[in-house]
Amino acid sequence: MSASPPARAAGIATSPTASPSAGASEVPAPLAATYTTTPYVVGLLGYRTEVTVTNPGPAVRKGWTLTVTLPRSTLRINQVKGATATQNEAVWTFVPDDTTTSVPAGEQVAISFEVHGATLIDAAPADCRIDTVPCAS
Template sequence: MNDTGTRGRRSLSVVVLDGMLRLYSILQSGPTPTPKVREPGRRRAFGRWALVTAAVVALAGTALLVVILVRGSGDPAAPPDPAAALPGRSAPPAAAGSPVVSAATSASPSPSASASASASVSVSAKVSARSSLGVAATATRPAASAPVTEGAAAPLTASYRTSSVTGGLLGYKMTVTVANPGAAAKDGWALTVTLPRPTLMVSSVNGATATQDGSTWTFVPDSSTSAVPAGGSAVISFGVTGATLIDAAPKACTIDGNTCASP
């Protein structure tokens, strides 16, 4: 059965090589000539050597023809594209089996690509720098705290004491110390002293001016005691006269509405 239609089409070089192999097989399988008895001194027959020589010449010619056909069947190298050298145009991809034209051409980026890459790297670096600076500023920023007012004024305090050289027979002396425990000076104050009876009188006032309202006496500072420095004090003294022998001690004492300390 003929299977020529099922075989693939063979190239010319394959056909020539196949023919050479068949020729060599025929030469090897041919009948060996019957040796003839020759007389001594005679030359050997020339027929067999001529046949071998012709076969060798045929093989050599066939091999030379195959080499010529194989070399001539290659495709000629395509001429370089002049447009490929223009800037901004990349070279077309090389076909399989074709040599690489130039390593420098394929490795060097185009000017537009270099500019784009440089701009991208610069922008990324600036954004990273700004991001890192923003994070550092947020991390080192101190937490907000309530404002502290330096030199805030504190309420004045007062304490008093009484003394008498006659045992209260001829009245007694009252001394009031106004103190400023704050960190800032205090200017102005009002001292109120309440006596048991409105008949008891105040006299000989030092460091203040006194006014009477029934049994209550109000003292305001003069120029020497008006400003009480921070951590300092001012002293006011006055005498109480009248029927002071019995029940004549002050009933109440306040400084700016705060109760005075008594001994």
């Protein structure tokens, strides 16, 4: 006796199984950031900081916010490249300029700035975050 195909219920169509991501929008991966500081040779009253923002995800990321908390509100930031900076007490907020607003998938953008003031003792950033993710140093 040969096996017959299973019966189909009237009015119920069968279709291929849809993948779980079909029609769902892809959630962008969080950005990552690393920073380095280099002493500012002239006058020993400052240092340069380079921040690299990396997009590890599969899609372009548009827009980001970098926050850097310095140990004192008297320290000043200038010579900013790749972003626009604003200050609120000891917290500096950087938003992208036209050259860094889009971070392509698997690529990175760079931001740099100088910190000036009494930087010989306890002047390294106390905190650094890209969006809400801590930076690596």
